[in-house]
Amino acid sequence: MIRPRGGGEHDAGGIAFRHDPDGFSRSLPRRPRTALPYDPAALPTGMAVMLDTSVYIERLRGRLPEAIIACIDARPVLHSAVACAELAISAGLLDPAHPATSGNREAIARLLGTIASVDIVAPEMAAWIEAGMIAGILARTQHGAGDGVRRRLLNDALMFLDARARGAALVSMDRTDMDLLLRFRPDATVLLFAPDAG
């Protein structure tokens, strides 16, 4: 392993190389669904939740399970600036000439309009650096290294690490990426869901 000159977590090297990239040479095996955190009742009482972009999108598709809605409704909610940015990107990317764009954009705008700025949090410095290393490792070993894949992995890792740092559970539909991210930080709390049939 290439050792950073500093060490510990007092510099960027120590933060990034907390995870040894040489220790990941092959694709990580996926775990079965039964080994993953799908039970809302298992979340500690009072724990805040942070919402991955998939929560908002599946709600707007009418496919967010009632048990997940109830779980979020009963807890303090942290909205990640990363998820808000992903929603904004989607709204900005929509083709103005497409007949569905107006309705889709208005739906996203109304959603974003309900999120008070005091409820939005952004990842701290250490989360950015650690997320970069994890995204790089996963892009190499799991997915191939395309720009879109790296960006998606970086955003997922940012939300995952930020939720962990704040003592919140990250709610997500992304079973594959969350399964992988939990290998790097097994003490993080994640709540997965499968969407209802549309």
Added chain:
Amino acid sequence: MPRRPDTSMPRPAGRARGMAEAPASLLAPPAGADAALDRAMAELAARGAVTGARGQKLSVRVDPGVLEAAAARLGMAQASDVINASLALAAAPDRFKAWLRSTPDRLSADFEPAP
């Protein structure tokens, strides 16, 4: 949890002055009551609406049953605390949770989020 402005309100046990005796179980705030109030006060503080002083005196008539129910919901004993907290929750409701529970908005079937 994100750092909020110091807008906490007192939450003593007991019942509001002038309210009927209520079972202790009703005076325990439900999970999430403090968090909802904290976020409402934080949002009002961010808007510059919180002065930090209770300088306005009101003389109002309220339904005692409603006041008692609010006191139980909030876990507060003093009527001033209950009314101030209730006003904060009315002024800064969690619009996201209302949206989460009941939005009629739907994305089109061909919508794909940005990669």
